[in-house]
Amino acid sequence: MTAAVGRAAWLTPFRCGAVTRYGPRSKGHPLPAHVRRTRGTGPRSVAPAMPSGGGKEPGTMPAPVPRQRAIPAAEGGQGTVAAPNESAQELPENRTAAADAATPSGTEPAKTTTTTTPAQLTLLLIENDPGGTPIVPDLLDQAGRPIRIRTARNLTEAERLLTDDVHCILLDLALPAPGRADDGDELAVLRHVLELAPRHAVLALTGADDTERGAEAVRVGAQDYLVRDELDGRLLSRAIRYAVERKRSDSAERRLAEGRLRAQENRRLERGLLPTPLLDGSPLRFAARYRPGRSRALLGGDFYDVVRTPDGTVHAMIGDVCGHGPDEAALGVELRIAWRALTLAGLCGDQLLSTLQQVLEHERPDDEIFATLCTVDIAPDGRRAGLCLAGHPSPLLARPGMPARLLPYDNNGPALGLLPGARWPRMQVELGAEWSLMLYTDGLIEGRVGDTGERLGQDGMVELIRRRLSEGLRGEELLRTAVNEVRDLNGGELTDDVAVLLLDRTR
Numbered sequence: 001m002t003a004a005v006g007r008a009a010w011l012t013p014f015r016c017g018a019v020t021r022y023g024p025r026s027k028g029h030p031l032p033a034h035v036r037r038t039r040g041t042g043p044r045s046v047a048p049a050m051p052s053g054g055g056k057e058p059g060t061m062p063a064p065v066p067r068q069r070a071i072p073a074a075e076g077g078q079g080t081v082a083a084p085n086e087s088a089q090e091l092p093e094n095r096t097a098a099a100d101a102a103t104p105s106g107t108e109p110a111k112t113t114t115t116t117t118p119a120q121l122t123l124l125l126i127e128n129d130p131g132g133t134p135i136v137p138d139l140l141d142q143a144g145r146p147i148r149i150r151t152a153r154n155l156t157e158a159e160r161l162l163t164d165d166v167h168c169i170l171l172d173l174a175l176p177a178p179g180r181a182d183d184g185d186e187l188a189v190l191r192h193v194l195e196l197a198p199r200h201a202v203l204a205l206t207g208a209d210d211t212e213r214g215a216e217a218v219r220v221g222a223q224d225y226l227v228r229d230e231l232d233g234r235l236l237s238r239a240i241r242y243a244v245e246r247k248r249s250d251s252a253e254r255r256l257a258e259g260r261l262r263a264q265e266n267r268r269l270e271r272g273l274l275p276t277p278l279l280d281g282s283p284l285r286f287a288a289r290y291r292p293g294r295s296r297a298l299l300g301g302d303f304y305d306v307v308r309t310p311d312g313t314v315h316a317m318i319g320d321v322c323g324h325g326p327d328e329a330a331l332g333v334e335l336r337i338a339w340r341a342l343t344l345a346g347l348c349g350d351q352l353l354s355t356l357q358q359v360l361e362h363e364r365p366d367d368e369i370f371a372t373l374c375t376v377d378i379a380p381d382g383r384r385a386g387l388c389l390a391g392h393p394s395p396l397l398a399r400p401g402m403p404a405r406l407l408p409y410d411n412n413g414p415a416l417g418l419l420p421g422a423r424w425p426r427m428q429v430e431l432g433a434e435w436s437l438m439l440y441t442d443g444l445i446e447g448r449v450g451d452t453g454e455r456l457g458q459d460g461m462v463e464l465i466r467r468r469l470s471e472g473l474r475g476e477e478l479l480r481t482a483v484n485e486v487r488d489l490n491g492g493e494l495t496d497d498v499a500v501l502l503l504d505r506t507r
Contacts, residue, residue, distance in 0.1 A: 300497030312380030391415030
């Protein structure tokens with residue numbers, strides 16, 4: 001439900017299907033473009049994309065954003081190869097190798113098909129004497145291309161050379177960690193590098209008599225350790241590729257675990273916010289179905305609740321906050337909790353709705369936000385009920401031997417939050433000895449019907465329920481079948497939140 005026409009919708013009886021009450025939802029802006037890097041010796045330039053916010057800033061220009069380091073090549077899997085002059089001390093031997101293989105004289109080069117190949121690997125070597133490692137210039141990646149080498153004699157220089165296109169760091173554990181006193185920590189330099197480059201693959205370089213420190217380096221966070229005297233070009237090339245892939249795998253696994261944890265926490269939170277009916281001692285049977293319109297959400301702007309007060313009266317409520325985002329869902333929870341507290345405190349009808357409107361006015365993030373509401377209070381004998389409508393669709397009543405019908409909505413008052421000082425009259429409704437009472441939100445009736453583009457409407461919904469009741473469906477099965485059929489008629493998932501509540505009384 002949108003706020004565009006909400007202020008005028010309540011003035012006429014609720015007739016969905018004959019009149020379109022809510023306008024189309026605006027499409028959000030496209031997702032921001034990837035960060036684009038430029039070649040050169042200076043810092044990377046970042047091209048800002050469209051502003052975020054789901055399209056809620058019409059006509060705004062992109063705001064300047066502070067420069068941020070992009071995801072390193074070791075983690076993102078697609079590193080941009082730096083220009084040769086970006087390294088302070090690049091070994092020239094690494095720029096030749098396989099690239100110099102020429103076609104024999106007098107023969108035409110074979111036609112090749114353009115394919116996407118991984119970016120050339122870049123290694124940052126941090127060692128006191130980089131020239132003392134003669135195997136480094138012979139490194140080749142898996143495709144046979146030379147691995148680019150950047151060298152640093154200390155951590156200060158390494159920090160300057162550590163750019164986003166570096167895939168792996170080869171660290172000499174014998175280096176001292178800057179700014180740290182000699183506290184006996186043999187891995188202080190490694191810890192400093194891991195803090196400096198938490199997203200890069202790290203290989204620890206040790207001596208032949210220091211393998212224990214290498215094993216401890218892996219436990220601290222390095223991807224592997226290498227013994228200097230046992231190295232050759234092939235072994236080191238393979239170790240670099242392994243470290244890069246292991247870092248990517250570890251990073252992906254960590255992000256996946258963090259995403260799952262957040263999703264679990266959100267699901268637990270949202271389930272905790274869904275109502276638990278208080279019907280102890282009541283002969284009425286309760287069923288409900290809830291389907292939020294937001295993708296992967298468990299809670300939307302629709303809300304409902306049922307409680308039984310000490311005098312035996314059963315109070316039921318269903319409502320709908322305009323909008324579909326998390327703010328609307330939070331406001332719906334606040335209104336539901338407020339309704340339960342006010343009901344248990346003895347308020348009913350106009351007095352309760354007036355107080356709820358005050359809660360809405362204080363809690364809503366925008367003055368245009370409103371909420372529709374339907375409240376029913378069923379007498380202890382179950383034969384009659386009081387009905388209050390605040391801009392909400394009228395409930396459906398089904399009794400044995402009689403076709404299901406909508407309850408009167410002639411005295412439908414305005415939605416909450418539209419008119420200060422509004423009044424909501426309470427209507428008396430006769431239920432009978434045996435009945436089913438269904439409360440619902442407009443998401444159930446605003447779905448489309450096939451390719452015609454017409455909405456299902458209240459009339460279509462009544463016919464649907466009548467047909468399912470004639471098939472003998474009741475309770476939870478009735479609601480599940482009805483909601484699924486409305487979705488099928490719509491040709492897919494409904495865009496609006498859907499909440500349906502059913503109370504049954506049998507002899």
